[in-house]
Amino acid sequence: MRIKRLEISGFGRWSQQNFDLIDGMQVIAGQNESGKTTLRAFIVGVLFGFPTKKGGVNVYDPKDGSQYGGSLILETDEGDVRITRLDRTKTTLNITRLVNQTEINDPEKWLKKKLSPLTRESFDDIFNFNQEDLSHISQIKSEDFQKLLLNIGAVGSTGWLDVMADLDKSADKLFAPRGNKRPLNMAIKDYENNALQIQQNSEALSDFISTEKKLTDLETKQQEQQNKILTINQALQERNKLIQQYQLFESAKKITIQDIQTVNETEVVKAQRLQIEIDALSNSINRHNATLQNIKLPEQLTDSKKEQLLLSQAQVRQRILSENQTKKNELLQQTKQLEERFTAHVPEPLTDKELQELATSNFYFYVSVIAVILVILSTFVLHLSMLWIGIIILVGCGGLYYKSQQQNKSKQAIKERYSPLDVVTIKAIQPQINLYEQHLSEIEKLDSDIIQQQDDVVNLIKPIAVRLDVEVLCDSLDLTIVQLITALQQQNLSTDNKRNLLVQQQNQIVVETQQEKEKLNSKIEEQNIVFKTYHVNDLNELEDLLSQFKKNLQFKQRYQDIMQQIDEETRQKLVRYESEEQLVAQQEQQKHELAILQEHAFKLQNEIANYKAQQEQRTSNDQFMTMQQNLANQKTELTQQFSDYLTLKLTVRWINKALQNASQNRFPKMQELATKYFKYLTNERYDKIQFSKNSLQVITIDSQKFDVTELSTGTQEQLYVAFRLALSQVIKDIISMPLLVDDGFVNFDDNRKKNVMHLLHDLAQEQQIIYWTAARDNDQFKNVIKL
Amino acid sequence: MKFIHAGDVHLGNPFSGLDKQLPNKLKKVVQSATIHSFEQLVDDALTNEVDFILFPGDLYNSADNSPFIQEVVSQQFERLSKANIDVFLSFGNHDFEANTRHHLPWPNTVHVFDQKVEIKYLTLASGEKIALTGFSYQTQRQTTKIIDEFPVKGDVDYQMGLYHGSLGVDGDPYAPFSVSNMLEKNYDYWALGHIHVRQTLNEQPFIGYSGVLQGLNRKETNEKGYYLVHDENKCLVPVFKSVATIIWDSVNISTMIDEEDLIDQINNLQNEKTIFWSITITASLNSTMIERINSGVTLDKIRAQLPTNMWVVRLSISDAKHLALISDNIDQQYWIQGLEQVFEESSVMDYLSNQVPVFIREYFMNDDGKAELRNSMEQLIAERRQNHED
Structure with missing residues (x-):
C-alpha cells in the first residue's frame, strides 16, 4: 500500500492543502512548528480514525474553521482509492474507487479488512515512529514483538490473543505455581493433609498390631494366672481339709503302737490261776514251816543241870557271905566302945612329934636363954672381935625362942582334941586309937565284900529265878536258892512231857509240807511254760504284757478308726507337717497369695478389657478405608482440576504455537533482519542481538555482551530503528504500509546517520518511506517537500 | 484336588476415578468392595472344600493398611485354617513391604514365601504330593528375571509356581519372564499375579493371570474374580469365578435424540449387579448438548435419576474430531x-x-x-x- 496524495480539508494548522507523495523515499522537510507531526497525525487519523478528546491529546481542530478531516489517495491491490474522513465528532468515512468513481459500501469494513491485521496501535508500533519513540528501546520485550508479529502474521489472531489472555487469566485464577491461596493450591494442601492423616492412620496400625500382641501376651498371662488361682484354690481347699483333719491325725499320731506279741488272755488267766494255786501252796508251806519253827522243843536236861550247878555254887557263896557278916558285926561292937569315950569324934592318933612335944615341953626356951647369957658374957668377956659371933648366936637364940613358943601351942591343940582325957590317958589310949582306925577300914572292906558277894549270888540265880518265876529275896538268899532248886526240879519234869508232844507234831507237818512242795513245783512248772511262751519272768510281767497288749490293741483300734477318717493321700501329706500352726501358717500364706493373685487377675482383666475395647474401637472406628476412598476421590478431583488447569495453560500455549506457526516464524526472521540492520548501522561493531527474559542484549563482534541500558543513546536508537525496519520488512508479505519516520536520527553521528539514510534508501526501493526532517541539507533526496 | 488361584486381591484398595457426588450408600459399598470380594472368595473356598489357596502377590494394596484390614485378613485366614485349607502367599509390588511389617499373627496354615525363591511342600489328604514355588518382592521393582531362579519340577505329583510379574525381558520392572521360560520348568500350573486383566498365556499347562479380584477403576471392566482350579486327567483346569462386588463397565451411545432419551437409555442398562458405568457418546450432538455434557450439567441430571445400584462415573463425548x-x-x-x-x-x-x-x-x-x-x-x-x- 502506498499513499499517493494527501488532501487536507482542515487539520490543525493545515487547511485546504494537498500534498503529492512519491513512491520510494519521500522526504518532507520543515523547521519546528512547520506542521510535520500534524501531517503524520492526519495520515493515521484518516486510516484509523480521528483522535477523540479523551485523554487530553491534541485533536488537531482546524484553526480557520475549515471542515475537519480530509482524504488520502491510496494505491491498493484493488486500485487507487480515495479515503475521505470528515468531522471529528460525527465522523463520516467515504471510500471511492478512483478507477470508476464508485463508492464502496460499508467503507469501515472494507478499510478494516484492507488494513487488517493492523490496528492503530500495531500501525504505530510498526510503521510510525519519531525521535521520542526511539528512546523506548530499553522497554521493548520479545513478547511485545512476538505479539505484534503474531497479530500481524496471523490475520484474525487478535481474537485468539484475547482468548489466550482470557484462558491464561482463568488458569492463573485456579493455580499459582508458588501460591497458596488459589483453589488448586488449597486443594493440594487439603489433599496432602489427608494423605498425611492416612499415613498417620497407617502408623496406628503398628499400635494395633503391637496392642494385639500385648493382648495375646496378657491373655496368656491371664490364663497362667487363672491356673495359678485354681491351683492355689485347690491347695487352699486341701489345706482346709488338712487343717480339719490335722487334729484327728495328730491324736492318731500320738498313739504309739508297739510291736507287742499277741497275748492270749486265757493263758494269762491260766497263769493267774496257777499263781493263786502256787501262792496258796507256798503259803501253806510257809505256814507249815513257820509252825515247825514255832514248835520249840523244851531245853535239854543239860541245861537244867547247869542251873543246878549254878544253884550249888550260889549255896557256897551264900555261906561265905554269912561269915563275913558275922565278922563285921564284931568289929562294929569294938569300935562303938571306943567312940563312946570321946565327947567328939575319935581323934586322930598322935604323931611321934606330937608325942615328943607332949613329953619334952620347954627345951628351946631354955636353950635360948642360955645362949643369950652366953652371948652377953662372951660379948663382955671376950673381945669385941667376937661381937660378930655374938650377934649370930643372938639371932640363933631368937629362933630357938620362937620354936619353943610354937611347941606350946600344938600341945594345947592335942589336949583339946583328946578331951576329956589327960595327957597320961592320952598317951595310954594311943594304941586303941590306932586299932580303931584299923577296924574302921576292916568294916569298910567287909561291907564292900558283902555287897559284892550278895550281887554275885543274885546275879547267879537271877536268870533262873526269872525263868522259873521265883522271887529273889535278897535278905534270904539261901531260902531263895532252895526254892529255886525245887522249882527247877519240877520244871524239868514237865518239859520232858511237852517235848515229846511237839516232836510228834513236827513230824506230821513235815510230811504235809513235803506233799505240798511237790504240788507247788508242778504248778510252777506249768506256769513257767506260759511265761516262757511270752518271754516273761513272772506273772506280773505277763500281766503287764497283757495289759500292754490290750492297750496296744485299743490304740490300734483307735488309730484305725481315726485313719479310716483320713484318706491315704491326706495322711501322707499330714505326715510332713510338724504342727497345726505350720498348716495354718501355710493356709494364711496361701490365702494371702490367693488374694494377691486375685488382685493381679482383676487388674489383668481390667487391663485386657481396656485393650480389647481399644482394639475394638480401632477396628470398628477404622476410617482407613473411608479415608483412602476419600483420598482417591480427592485424587480424582485434583487430577480433574489439574486437567482443567493444564488444559487452559496448554491451550494458551497451543494457540500461541498455532499463531506462531501461522505467522511463519516471523519473529526469528525479524530478529535476524534486525541484527543485520544493526550490524550495518553500527559499522559492524555489533553482530548479535539476543532476547533474554526481561531484557535485550547485544554482542559485539569480539563477543562482548552489553545490556541495552549499557549502550550509548545513539546506539540504543540505532537498535530501535533496526527493529522497526525489520518488523516492517518481515510482515510485508501480509501487509505493506508506508513507513512514517519523524525526524528520528538526531543522536546519530555522521557516519551512522549516513548509514541509516543509506539503509532507508535501500528499503524505499520496495516500500514507501515518508521521512520528516528538520535538516536543511536534503540534496541527496529527490522530490523533497519543503514546508 | 481343588484349589483357588487369586492374584491381585488388593485389599483396601480405593477405587480411583470417583468423585464426591457418589451417594453415601454406594460409597460404603465401594469402601468394602475389596474386603467383601475377599470374604466371598473365602466363603467359596469353604463351600467348595478346596485344598489350598494361592495368592501370588498384591494381597494388600500397599504396605500401609489398617487395623480393620488386618482384622479381616486374620479372621478369614483363621476360618480357612479351621477348615484345614492351607494358604500360600507371596507379596508383590504393591505389598512388598507387608512381609517385613507387623501383622496380626496368622495361623500356621498360612505359608508366606520368602524373598528368595523357595519351594514349599504340601501333602493332600488324598496322598498327592504338591510342591509350590514362589518368591516375594523385596522392593517395588524386581528387574531381574526371577523366573531363572525357579527350579524345574521335582519329584512330586504336582508343582505350581506363584509368580508376580509380567512378560518382558531382563531389566523390565516386574520380574520379567517369557512363557517359554515357564514351560521349561515343566510345572503343572503357573498362578500369575500383577496383571489385573484376566488372561491366559498358555493353555496347558496353564500359565495365566486370574486378574484383579475386584475392578478398581473404570478401565478394569467386566466380571472380576478368581480361578477355581481342579484336575482333569492330571491336567489342572482353571474355571473363572466372579466375586467382584462392584462391576465397572463402559458403553458407547451412538444414537440419541435428546437428553431425556440419553437418560432413558442409561437407565435401561440397569442390572441386578452393582455396576459403575463409563459412558461415551459417539452420536453427533448439537452445540448446546455438547456444552451441557462438557460442563457436567447432563451428568448431574443423569446421576440424579439413577437406580441405587448403578452409577455413572463418567460421561464423555467421543474424541469427536x-x-x-x-x-x-x-x-x-x-x-x-x-x-x-x-x-x-x-x-x-x-x-x-x-x-x-x-x-x-x-x-x-x-x-x-x-x-x-x-x-x-x-x-x-x-x-x-x-x-x-x-
Whole structure:
C-alpha cells in the first residue's frame, strides 16, 4: 500500500492543502512548528480514525474553521482509492474507487479488512515512529514483538490473543505455581493433609498390631494366672481339709503302737490261776514251816543241870557271905566302945612329934636363954672381935625362942582334941586309937565284900529265878536258892512231857509240807511254760504284757478308726507337717497369695478389657478405608482440576504455537533482519542481538555482551530503528504500509546517520518511506517537500 | 484336588476415578468392595472344600493398611485354617513391604514365601504330593528375571509356581519372564499375579493371570474374580469365578435424540449387579448438548435419576474430531502442528511446580493424561472457536 496524495480539508494548522507523495523515499522537510507531526497525525487519523478528546491529546481542530478531516489517495491491490474522513465528532468515512468513481459500501469494513491485521496501535508500533519513540528501546520485550508479529502474521489472531489472555487469566485464577491461596493450591494442601492423616492412620496400625500382641501376651498371662488361682484354690481347699483333719491325725499320731506279741488272755488267766494255786501252796508251806519253827522243843536236861550247878555254887557263896557278916558285926561292937569315950569324934592318933612335944615341953626356951647369957658374957668377956659371933648366936637364940613358943601351942591343940582325957590317958589310949582306925577300914572292906558277894549270888540265880518265876529275896538268899532248886526240879519234869508232844507234831507237818512242795513245783512248772511262751519272768510281767497288749490293741483300734477318717493321700501329706500352726501358717500364706493373685487377675482383666475395647474401637472406628476412598476421590478431583488447569495453560500455549506457526516464524526472521540492520548501522561493531527474559542484549563482534541500558543513546536508537525496519520488512508479505519516520536520527553521528539514510534508501526501493526532517541539507533526496 | 488361584486381591484398595457426588450408600459399598470380594472368595473356598489357596502377590494394596484390614485378613485366614485349607502367599509390588511389617499373627496354615525363591511342600489328604514355588518382592521393582531362579519340577505329583510379574525381558520392572521360560520348568500350573486383566498365556499347562479380584477403576471392566482350579486327567483346569462386588463397565451411545432419551437409555442398562458405568457418546450432538455434557450439567441430571445400584462415573463425548470444528483464517495445519509441538515439548511440567503432588505430574506425563489433556484442549478450542465465530 502506498499513499499517493494527501488532501487536507482542515487539520490543525493545515487547511485546504494537498500534498503529492512519491513512491520510494519521500522526504518532507520543515523547521519546528512547520506542521510535520500534524501531517503524520492526519495520515493515521484518516486510516484509523480521528483522535477523540479523551485523554487530553491534541485533536488537531482546524484553526480557520475549515471542515475537519480530509482524504488520502491510496494505491491498493484493488486500485487507487480515495479515503475521505470528515468531522471529528460525527465522523463520516467515504471510500471511492478512483478507477470508476464508485463508492464502496460499508467503507469501515472494507478499510478494516484492507488494513487488517493492523490496528492503530500495531500501525504505530510498526510503521510510525519519531525521535521520542526511539528512546523506548530499553522497554521493548520479545513478547511485545512476538505479539505484534503474531497479530500481524496471523490475520484474525487478535481474537485468539484475547482468548489466550482470557484462558491464561482463568488458569492463573485456579493455580499459582508458588501460591497458596488459589483453589488448586488449597486443594493440594487439603489433599496432602489427608494423605498425611492416612499415613498417620497407617502408623496406628503398628499400635494395633503391637496392642494385639500385648493382648495375646496378657491373655496368656491371664490364663497362667487363672491356673495359678485354681491351683492355689485347690491347695487352699486341701489345706482346709488338712487343717480339719490335722487334729484327728495328730491324736492318731500320738498313739504309739508297739510291736507287742499277741497275748492270749486265757493263758494269762491260766497263769493267774496257777499263781493263786502256787501262792496258796507256798503259803501253806510257809505256814507249815513257820509252825515247825514255832514248835520249840523244851531245853535239854543239860541245861537244867547247869542251873543246878549254878544253884550249888550260889549255896557256897551264900555261906561265905554269912561269915563275913558275922565278922563285921564284931568289929562294929569294938569300935562303938571306943567312940563312946570321946565327947567328939575319935581323934586322930598322935604323931611321934606330937608325942615328943607332949613329953619334952620347954627345951628351946631354955636353950635360948642360955645362949643369950652366953652371948652377953662372951660379948663382955671376950673381945669385941667376937661381937660378930655374938650377934649370930643372938639371932640363933631368937629362933630357938620362937620354936619353943610354937611347941606350946600344938600341945594345947592335942589336949583339946583328946578331951576329956589327960595327957597320961592320952598317951595310954594311943594304941586303941590306932586299932580303931584299923577296924574302921576292916568294916569298910567287909561291907564292900558283902555287897559284892550278895550281887554275885543274885546275879547267879537271877536268870533262873526269872525263868522259873521265883522271887529273889535278897535278905534270904539261901531260902531263895532252895526254892529255886525245887522249882527247877519240877520244871524239868514237865518239859520232858511237852517235848515229846511237839516232836510228834513236827513230824506230821513235815510230811504235809513235803506233799505240798511237790504240788507247788508242778504248778510252777506249768506256769513257767506260759511265761516262757511270752518271754516273761513272772506273772506280773505277763500281766503287764497283757495289759500292754490290750492297750496296744485299743490304740490300734483307735488309730484305725481315726485313719479310716483320713484318706491315704491326706495322711501322707499330714505326715510332713510338724504342727497345726505350720498348716495354718501355710493356709494364711496361701490365702494371702490367693488374694494377691486375685488382685493381679482383676487388674489383668481390667487391663485386657481396656485393650480389647481399644482394639475394638480401632477396628470398628477404622476410617482407613473411608479415608483412602476419600483420598482417591480427592485424587480424582485434583487430577480433574489439574486437567482443567493444564488444559487452559496448554491451550494458551497451543494457540500461541498455532499463531506462531501461522505467522511463519516471523519473529526469528525479524530478529535476524534486525541484527543485520544493526550490524550495518553500527559499522559492524555489533553482530548479535539476543532476547533474554526481561531484557535485550547485544554482542559485539569480539563477543562482548552489553545490556541495552549499557549502550550509548545513539546506539540504543540505532537498535530501535533496526527493529522497526525489520518488523516492517518481515510482515510485508501480509501487509505493506508506508513507513512514517519523524525526524528520528538526531543522536546519530555522521557516519551512522549516513548509514541509516543509506539503509532507508535501500528499503524505499520496495516500500514507501515518508521521512520528516528538520535538516536543511536534503540534496541527496529527490522530490523533497519543503514546508 | 481343588484349589483357588487369586492374584491381585488388593485389599483396601480405593477405587480411583470417583468423585464426591457418589451417594453415601454406594460409597460404603465401594469402601468394602475389596474386603467383601475377599470374604466371598473365602466363603467359596469353604463351600467348595478346596485344598489350598494361592495368592501370588498384591494381597494388600500397599504396605500401609489398617487395623480393620488386618482384622479381616486374620479372621478369614483363621476360618480357612479351621477348615484345614492351607494358604500360600507371596507379596508383590504393591505389598512388598507387608512381609517385613507387623501383622496380626496368622495361623500356621498360612505359608508366606520368602524373598528368595523357595519351594514349599504340601501333602493332600488324598496322598498327592504338591510342591509350590514362589518368591516375594523385596522392593517395588524386581528387574531381574526371577523366573531363572525357579527350579524345574521335582519329584512330586504336582508343582505350581506363584509368580508376580509380567512378560518382558531382563531389566523390565516386574520380574520379567517369557512363557517359554515357564514351560521349561515343566510345572503343572503357573498362578500369575500383577496383571489385573484376566488372561491366559498358555493353555496347558496353564500359565495365566486370574486378574484383579475386584475392578478398581473404570478401565478394569467386566466380571472380576478368581480361578477355581481342579484336575482333569492330571491336567489342572482353571474355571473363572466372579466375586467382584462392584462391576465397572463402559458403553458407547451412538444414537440419541435428546437428553431425556440419553437418560432413558442409561437407565435401561440397569442390572441386578452393582455396576459403575463409563459412558461415551459417539452420536453427533448439537452445540448446546455438547456444552451441557462438557460442563457436567447432563451428568448431574443423569446421576440424579439413577437406580441405587448403578452409577455413572463418567460421561464423555467421543474424541469427536474437535479439530474438525475449528475453521478460521488460521490454517488447520498450524493448529495441528501447534498441538503436536505442545506435547512434543513435554510442556506439562512447565506448569506443575514442586508443590503439585507427584501422582498428578506422573499422570499428565503419561499417555492417558496427555490424551485427556489433548481431548479437553480440543474441546476448549472448539468451544472458543464457536464463540470466536459468533
